[in-house]
Amino acid sequence: MKKVAINVCYGGFGLSDAAYQKLIDWGIPVQKYVEETRDPVTGKVNPKPLNGGMVIFDRELTPPGESKWTDLYHETKHDPAYGGMFSDRYWEVWLHDTEYRAHPLIIRVIEELGEAANGEHAALKIVEIPDDVEFTIEEYDGLEHVAENHRTWS
Numbered sequence: 001m002k003k004v005a006i007n008v009c010y011g012g013f014g015l016s017d018a019a020y021q022k023l024i025d026w027g028i029p030v031q032k033y034v035e036e037t038r039d040p041v042t043g044k045v046n047p048k049p050l051n052g053g054m055v056i057f058d059r060e061l062t063p064p065g066e067s068k069w070t071d072l073y074h075e076t077k078h079d080p081a082y083g084g085m086f087s088d089r090y091w092e093v094w095l096h097d098t099e100y101r102a103h104p105l106i107i108r109v110i111e112e113l114g115e116a117a118n119g120e121h122a123a124l125k126i127v128e129i130p131d132d133v134e135f136t137i138e139e140y141d142g143l144e145h146v147a148e149n150h151r152t153w154s
Contacts, residue, residue: 001128001129001130001131002102002128002129002130002131002133003102003107003126003127003128004098004101004102004126004127004128004129004135004137004146005101005102005106005107005110005124005125005126006101006124006125006127006137006144006145006146007122007123007124007125007139007142007143007144008123008124008125008143008144009121009122009123009142009143010121010141010142010143011120011121011122011123011141011142012119012121012122012139012142013101013119013122013124013142013144014118014119014120014121014122015086015109015117015118015119015122015124016084016113016116016117016118016119016120017084017085017086018113018116018117019109019110019113019116019117019119020056020084020085020086022109022112022113023056023105023106023109024056026105026108026109028055028056028105029055029056030055030056030057030058030061030086031055031056031057031058031061032057032058032061032062033057033058033059033061033062033067033069033070033073034057034062034067036069056086057086058085058086059073059074059077059085059086060085084119084120098135098136098137101137107126110124110126111126121142122142127146129146129148133148134148134149135147135148135149136149
């Protein structure tokens with residue numbers, strides 16, 4: 001059986017700072033938080049440099065004055081209404097990627113930390129699916145489920 005991480009509440013998939021810190025401790029690379037661009041065709045956010053694997057962008061590595069996004073972070077970082085130190089806002093790049101959601105370290109951190117792995121608007125759960133199933137993660141307002149890939153036409 002293959003394990004897959006999903007979010008089971010309205011809001012969206014996200015990891016806590018504690019979960020990100022564990023991933024860093026286990027060797028996941030951290031990159032400086034940098035300006036983002038949007039793909040002119042798809043409109044998706046592309047962090048610079050593009051993610052070449054599972055990379056965590058840490059706003060603390062970028063001092064105030066380098067970009068409007070990190071300036072906003074430094075102004076609001078002590079306000080609990082805003083996100084944490086690490087960025088999971090690039091969900092279009094990798095958070096909905098099925099390889100990421102089934103990555104052994106993502107599964108491990110969620111299993112080890114339990115509810116403490118949940119991001120700001122997340123309730124994470126590990127589901128098991130057969131190894132040979134090609135799947136996608138579908139969501140409505142952040143509430144997710146795993147679906148087997150199938151053919152569709154319109």
